[in-house]
Amino acid sequence: xxxxxxxxxxxxxxxxxxxxxxxxxxxxxxxxxxxxxxxxxxxxxxxxxxxxxxxxxxxxxxxxxxxxxxxxxxxxxxxxxxxxxxxxxxxxxxxxxxxxxxxxxxxxxxxxxxxxxxxxxxxxxxxxxxxxxxxxxxxxxxxxxxxxxxxxxxxxxxxxxxxxxxxxxxxxxxxxxxxxxxxxxxxxxxxxxxxxxxxxxxxxxxxxxxxxxxxxxxxxxxxxxxxxxxxxxxxxxxxxxxxxxxxxxxxxxxxxxxxxxxxxxxxxxxxxxxxxxxxxxxxxxxxxxxxxxxxxxxxxxxxxxxxxxxxxxxxxxxxxxxxxxxxxxxxxxxxxxxxxxxxxxxxxxxxxxxxxxxxxxxxxxxxxxxxxxxxxxxxxxxxxxxxxxxxxxxxxxxxxxxxxxxxxxxxxxxxxxxxxxxxxxxxxxxxxxxxxxxxxxxxxxxxxxxxxxxxxxxxxxxxxxxxxxxxxxxxxxxxxxxxxxxxxxxxxxxxxxxxxxxxxxxxxxxxxxxxxxxxxxxxxxxxxxxxxxxxxxxxxxxxxxxxxxxxxxxxxxxxxxxxxxxxxxxxxxxxxxxxxxxxxxxxxxxxxxxxxxxxxxxxxxxxxxxxxxxxxxxxxxxxxxxxxxxxxxxxxxxxxxxxxxxxxxxxxxxxxxxxxxxxxxxxxxxxxxxxxxxxxxxxxxxxxxxxxxxxxxxxxxxxxxxxxxxxxxxxxxxxxxxxxxxxxxxxxxxxxxxxxxxxxxxxxxxxxxxxxxxxxxxxxxxxxxxxxxxxxxxxxxxxxxxxxxxxxxxxxxxxxxxxxxxxxxxxxxxxxxxxxxxxxxxxxxxxxxxxxxxxxxxxxxxxxxxxxxxxxxxxxxxxxxxxxxxxxxxxxxxxxxxxxxxxxxxxxxxxxxxxxxxxxxxxxxxxxxxxxxxxxxxxxxxxxxxxxxxxxxxxxxxxxxxxxxxxxxxxxxxxxxxxxxxxxxxxxxxxxxxxx
Numbered sequence: 011x012x013x014x015x016x017x018x019x020x021x022x023x024x025x026x027x028x029x030x031x032x033x034x035x036x037x038x039x040x041x042x043x044x045x046x047x048x049x050x051x052x053x054x055x056x057x058x059x060x061x062x063x064x065x066x067x068x069x070x071x072x073x074x075x076x077x078x079x080x081x082x083x084x085x086x087x088x089x090x091x092x093x094x095x096x097x098x099x100x101x102x103x104x105x106x107x108x109x110x111x112x113x114x115x116x117x118x119x120x121x122x123x124x125x126x127x128x129x130x131x132x133x134x135x136x137x138x139x140x141x142x143x144x145x146x147x148x149x150x151x152x153x154x155x156x157x158x159x160x161x162x163x164x165x166x167x168x169x170x171x172x173x174x175x176x177x178x179x180x181x182x183x184x185x186x187x188x189x190x191x192x193x194x195x196x197x198x199x200x201x202x203x204x205x206x207x208x209x210x211x212x213x214x215x216x217x218x219x220x221x222x223x224x225x226x227x228x229x230x231x232x233x234x235x236x237x238x239x240x241x242x243x244x245x246x247x248x249x250x251x252x253x254x255x256x257x258x259x260x261x262x263x264x265x266x267x268x269x270x271x272x273x274x275x276x277x278x279x280x281x282x283x284x285x286x287x288x289x290x291x292x293x294x295x296x297x298x299x300x301x302x303x304x305x306x307x308x309x310x311x312x313x314x315x316x317x318x319x320x321x322x323x324x325x326x327x328x329x330x331x332x333x334x335x336x337x338x339x340x341x342x343x344x345x346x347x348x349x350x351x352x353x354x355x356x357x358x359x360x361x362x363x364x365x366x367x368x369x370x371x372x373x374x375x376x377x378x379x380x381x382x383x384x385x386x387x388x389x390x391x392x393x394x395x396x397x398x399x400x401x402x403x404x405x406x407x408x409x410x411x412x413x414x415x416x417x418x419x420x421x422x423x424x425x426x427x428x429x430x431x432x433x434x435x436x437x438x439x440x441x442x443x444x445x446x447x448x449x450x451x452x453x454x455x456x457x458x459x460x461x462x463x464x465x466x467x468x469x470x471x472x473x474x475x476x477x478x479x480x481x482x483x484x485x486x487x488x489x490x491x492x493x494x495x496x497x498x499x500x501x502x503x504x505x506x507x508x509x510x511x512x513x514x515x516x517x518x519x520x521x522x523x524x525x526x527x528x529x530x531x532x533x534x535x536x537x538x539x540x541x542x543x544x545x546x547x548x549x550x551x552x553x554x555x556x557x558x559x560x561x562x563x564x565x566x567x568x569x570x571x572x573x574x575x576x577x578x579x580x581x582x583x584x585x586x587x588x589x590x591x592x593x594x595x596x597x598x599x600x601x602x603x604x605x606x607x608x609x610x611x612x613x614x615x616x617x618x619x620x621x622x623x624x625x626x627x628x629x630x631x632x633x634x635x636x637x638x639x640x641x642x643x644x645x646x647x648x649x650x651x652x653x654x655x656x657x658x659x660x661x662x663x664x665x666x667x668x669x670x671x672x673x674x675x676x677x678x679x680x681x682x683x684x685x686x687x688x689x690x691x692x693x694x695x696x697x698x699x700x701x702x703x704x705x706x707x708x709x710x711x712x713x714x715x716x717x718x719x720x721x722x723x724x725x726x727x728x729x730x731x732x733x734x735x736x737x738x739x740x741x742x743x744x745x746x747x748x749x750x751x752x753x754x755x756x757x758x759x760x761x762x763x764x765x766x767x768x769x770x771x772x773x774x775x776x777x778x779x780x781x782x783x784x785x786x787x788x789x790x791x792x793x794x795x796x797x798x799x800x801x802x803x804x805x806x807x808x809x810x811x812x813x814x815x816x817x818x819x820x821x822x823x824x825x826x827x828x829x830x831x832x833x834x835x836x837x838x839x840x841x842x843x844x845x846x847x848x849x850x851x852x853x854x855x856x857x858x859x860x861x862x863x864x865x866x867x868x869x870x871x872x873x874x875x876x877x878x879x880x881x882x883x884x885x886x887x888x889x890x891x892x893x894x895x896x897x898x899x900x901x902x903x904x905x906x907x908x909x910x911x912x913x914x915x916x917x918x919x920x921x922x923x924x925x926x927x928x929x930x931x932x933x934x935x936x937x938x939x940x941x942x943x944x945x946x947x948x949x950x951x952x953x954x955x956x957x958x959x960x961x962x963x964x965x966x967x968x969x970x971x972x973x974x975x976x977x978x979x980x981x982x983x984x985x986x987x988x989x990x
Contacts, residue, residue: 011129013171014064015085016053017136018073032137036154039377040368045150046140048094052102053117054085056173057128067126072117086169097141102164103156104134108449108533110476110546130173153368153377159326160476178534183594184228188216205235214607229539229587229595236507236543237514238606240778246744247273247776249609253754256617263614269754276757277737277771280764287768293732294770296430301342301503302350302423303772304430305734307807308691312430314350315805316342317420317736319777324417328376328384330476334547336392336419337477341503343423344486345550347430349493349501350423352486353661353685355393356695357403358801359385360416360740363644364407364988372413372784372792381415389419390655395479396486399664400656401681402695406799407644408702413782413794416740418801422693424685429493432500434516438553440524440577442504443566444485445478445548447541448532481548481571488571489550497558497565504549509576510542512551514585518603521582526589528576538589553579611744615751617707623836623849625917633888633920633965633973639844640885640921641892642983646840650675651990665692665811666726671818676897679725679881680806682814692814694733694806696722700883702838704798706852708752712759712800713855717925719804720767720864721881725928727814727871728806730864735764736803737774742795744778752798760800766857767864769804815871817880819898822959824877825937826902828887828952829944830863830927831856832909834918840885841921853923859949860926866947867928875936875943882927888920888973890929892963896977896984901960906967908952916972920965931957 020026029049036042053072055064061082068080105111114131121128137155139147151163191199196212199205207215215234219226226234236242251272257264269275278298285292295312296304302316320335336355343350362378371377376384393400398421492498504512509529513522526538532546554562559575566573580586585602587595598605628636640646653668658681666682669675680696698718703711716735724730737760744750764771780796808814836842837852870876878898882890887906895902909919930951932940937953944951963980965973 011056011058011172013085013173014055014057015083015168016055016064016068016072017050017081018052018078019050019081021077021079024077032154035380036150038379039154041150041154042142042146045142046095048098048138050136052134052136054132054134054173055128056130057121057126059126063126067121071120071124085171086167094138095140098138099142099147100166101137101139101151101155102134102168103137103161104132104164106160106162109160110448110478110532112476112478112480115478116480132173153380157327160330179537181538181589183592185225186228186231187225188231189220189225191216203231205231207235207238210607211238214605218601218605227594229542230597232539232543233510233514233585233595233597234602236510237602239507241506242511243606244273244776245606245609246611246750246778247739247753249611251611251613251750251754253613253751255615255751255755262616272754272757276761277774280761281770281772283765284768284770294734294772296347297770297772300346302346303734303736304346304425305772307424308686308689311424311426311686313685313693313805314343314346314423314425315420315734315736315803316773317356317418317738317801317803318342318775319738319740320417320419321414321740321777321780324381324385324415325376325413328381328415329388332385332388332417332419333392334477335417336389337479337482337547338503338505339419340396340398340421340482341505341550343421344489345501345503346423347425348432349429349489350425351490352398352421352423353663354422354681354683354693354695355398355400356420356697356803357389357400358405358418358697358699359403360406360408360411360701360796360799362407362409362412362415366409366412372782372794374784375413375782378412378415385415385417386652386655392477392479394657396483397660399658399660399683401658401664401668401683402697403668404697404699405649405652406699406701408797410794410797414780414796416780416796416799418738420803422685422695422805434500434520434553434579435555436520436579436581438499438555438579439559439575440513440522440579441498441552441554441559441562441573442509442529442576443488443550443552443571443573445481445546446530446532446572447536447544447546447549449536449540449544477547484569484571485548485550488566488569492552492562492565495561497562498552498554500553502551504551506545508542508544508546509551513576514602516551516553517579517585518599521580521584521599522577523580523586524577524588526587526594528574530572530574538587538594542587611750612747613751613754614747615708615755616748617709618705620837620851621849623842623847625915626845628917630971630974633917634975636841636844636921637888637892637973637975638980638983640840640889641980642987643840643844644987646884646889646984647987648675648677648985649988650985651988662687666814666816670816671897672899676816676818677893679722679817680728682726682808682811684811690810690812692808692811694723694726694728694808696804696806698722698802698804699800700838701797701799702843703852704752706837708756708798709759710852710854711798712756713763713857714853714925715800715802716760716763716767716769717855717860718881718883719802720769720860721926721928723804723806724864724867725815725817725879725881727808728868729808730861730868731768733769733804733806734772735769737771738801738803739776740780740796740799740801741776741778742781742798756798756800763855763857767861813871813874815876815879817878817894817897819895819900819902819931819957820877822900822957824931824933824957825953826904826955826957827930827932827940828927828954829867829930829949830882831859831924831950832887832912832914832919832922832927833924834914835922835924836918839921839923840889841917853925855925862947863926863949866944866949870930870940870943873939873943875932875940876930877933878931880929882929883923886921886923887929888965892975892977892980894929894931895957895963896981898957901958901962901977902955902964903958903960904955904965906954906965906972910967916967920973
């Protein structure tokens with residue numbers, strides 16, 4: 011059967027955009043200044059057809075006849091590889107065997123649909139580079155053209171005549187002699203097998219198998235490792251912790267607590283306390299027990315929300331890691347209750363600065379610019395292709411994210427009332443629907459629980475998956491129909507741990523028998539263990555009554571979705587795994603889920619002492635210069651390059667979008683979405699995070715994150731008495747008592763703040779051990795740990811979306827109010843960061859006053875007193891006023907004299923980042939009513955000035971100009987850093 015190579019080039023007269031983009035990227039990465047690059051994309055197609063048919067396939071299916079031309083020949087022929095100029099080197103980049111290739115899969119399906127006998131397809135990229143020495147060529151291939159985790163590079167012509175699609179697996183049952191192992195031997199087994207279990211856990215497994223008189227099989231050991239992994243069991247946060255930390259007055263180690271289950275006694279306890287206080291008005295439906303948290307929405311639907319992390323895979327393969335991070339979290343609502351329909355996505359990213367010097371990168375680290383572009387592309391492609399709008403998010407930059415970028419992805423889904431519960435029934439069939447199983451994602455759950463090192467790329471490349479959004483969209487369509495027909499009794503997604511976790515969790519209370527050879531495979535050659543733990547994407551597992559199987563099978567077939575019976579749920583209390591009739595695994599569900607030894611750890615926390623900071627004396631020009639620096643700093647600068655790649659209009663429900671104002675370029679505080687077009691009731695999505703505050707005190711970092719998420723939601727109109735929040739803890743190596751102590755202190759803050767505000771946590775996730783270790787040039791072991799990073803995601807509701815408010819200034823002569831207390835709180839502020847200074851008081855939260863302020867702000871919006879509203883965060887008052895006026899294409903004149911009465915200097919007033927503050931625009935007719943509303947509530951609301959049409963931000967104090975800035979210049983500075 012011939013192997014055809016089809017190369018696609020830009021047509022005559024068309025620009026080689028990919029070649030120019032690659033050339034620019036090589037230059038940006040500092041690898042070469044003046045390299046010429048020419049590009050072609052290619053397909054290797056194994057099929058039983060002649061040359062003229064191959065040409066027809068290329069012209070009708072693979073190339074755009076207007077903008078592209080194709081060249082077709084038998085693979086390996088020199089005519090395909092002729093350089094476009096003299097002294098050009100050919101570089102071919104292909105997916106490694108076994109790596110998911112969605113475009114190839116779609117090509118096979120489409121080619122068969124139009125009558126071509128296609129056996130296999132593999133995509134490729136071809137680059138011709140102007141003459142280079144071998145060292146520079148190798149560096150460019152590794153750093154710019156390919157990713158060794160998932161791709162292979164072939165320099166020169168391809169020499170192949172067939173595509174290797176796997177060979178039949180030669181079955182051999184493998185047992186692991188664990189019963190005689192001790193100490194270091196057990197640790198070596200855990201490390202070499204990528205189990206990432208502790209010595210105590212390995213000893214527990216060994217003792218269990220001693221007690222039953224046999225050694226485990228490889229699949230049994232893997233199953234236990236997946237189930238006990240940090241990623242799946244959250245064993246650190248749910249473990250026993252003895253904590254010592256500062257008291258409420260800052261007294262060192264005045265607070266001493268013993269937790270039996272830290273998460274349960276802080277985060278969960280807060281929610282339980284809030285629900286108890288709500289009584290019959292409790293609007294939480296299902297929290298911390300399913301794939302996503304569920305709360306009430308209207309008379310027909312509940313709404314669910316989940317945010318996940320996909321950090322380690324994104325560090326190795328940014329596109330695939332982020333792509334499957336979003337795909338995986340979309341499946342969480344799909345697997346909640348009896349299945350929810352996804353309605354919108356969120357994302358938050360943490361990167362090292364994209365202008366990092368390439369020569370300073372440790373071995374094994376991808377350049378931050380490449381990571382950023384890959385991550386954004388991955389989220390963009392998955393969300394857009396599934397037709398789910400990405401409506402809210404944020405991006406944070408810090409050099410400490412160099413080895414471990416953070417990728418948070420969230421999804422919101424709607425579920426009919428009555429569908430929020432599920433129950434696996436005895437003798438139900440275990441049915442897998444969706445994508446086939448391959449080697450992608452092997453050890454994904456255990457890998458995500460480990461620290462990254464410079465060797466991780468070569469050791470754990472298999473832990474990276476590549477997603478196929480079109481397959482998941484087809485699975486979603488089938489699942490919704492099957493749910494409404496009542497064809498299954500329970501559903502869950504196939505995520506971390508693959509079938510191992512999905513079937514293990516579903517059958518925990520009953521038992522399951524699994525026939526591994528029944529799983530549809532992408533290619534031959536997978537072992538029974540690989541089938542079981544693969545994290546291949548786009549798979550759901552449903553529990554199907556036998557009498558419903560035929561109807562479900564026909565439904566799946568009609569939609570082009572594969573479905574297979576893998577076994578049945580049996581009331582044995584055991585997990586039994588067979589392969590072609592031979593038992594390869596037999597485990598007690600009790601031991602799997604309850605046999606893990608408890609983690610017992612000490613935690614201690616010493617926050618940094620507050621030190622004073624001597625601010626330089628800044629005049630009006632000095633303030634303007636600093637403000638321009640802040641507006642042009644990466645954490646404040648416009649993220650429009652990212653936002654504009656996302657489709658936030660699909661499904662037609664977006665009300666307040668990520669960018670607002672007359673030119674749609676103002677940074678919205680939160681998103682407002684109508685999940686049901688027939689209803690005016692809306693959802694509000696927002697987030698809060700500030701890793702810099704954690705350098706001072708993680709308690710205040712956590713309360714500030716919750717406050718920011720709340721004020722963002724309230725600023726667009728969300729009712730503060732019905733906001734559900736989610737926690738995502740991303741931390742360093744928590745085996746250190748100090749690092750664990752910083753996390754416990756943040757959890758205590760979450761509990762305190764949530765109870766005070768009445769904002770229940772409904773779901774959450776943690777990602778620990780986010781550190782990167784490597785040997786420096788002198789051979790010394792170095793470690794880069796991320797800063798403590800707590801993301802708070804908030805989901806609020808708005809009764810009528812017509813009440814929603816945006817942040818852009820609306821009209822000249824309207825009055826500007828500053829709501830909330832401004833204090834001398836510059837610790838971790840963008841002012842000090844941009845001045846290169848340290849110290850100061852980190853922003854704190856007056857928690858009872860925050861609750862009152864949010865309620866008053868909401869009442870003002872409900873009374874239609876507010877034209878525009880913007881929360882104050884990074885950069886303080888000066889940055890918020892600039893963004894607000896800039897977004898509206900107007901100007902602003904402010905007088906901060908009233909603030910001087912509180913003892914604040916002008917610099918502090920302009921740049922303090924105190925929490926719970928809003929900048930509001932109010933018509934002159936409504937100004938008195940606005941003033942009275944806040945006075946009655948006991949909340950500070952100061953008239954600072956007016957909106958004007960000057961295009962300037964002018965700030966005075968006691969008739970002295972303290973800041974004057976041309977907003978056009980501010981906008982240019984704000985757009986420039988990420989205007990890619």
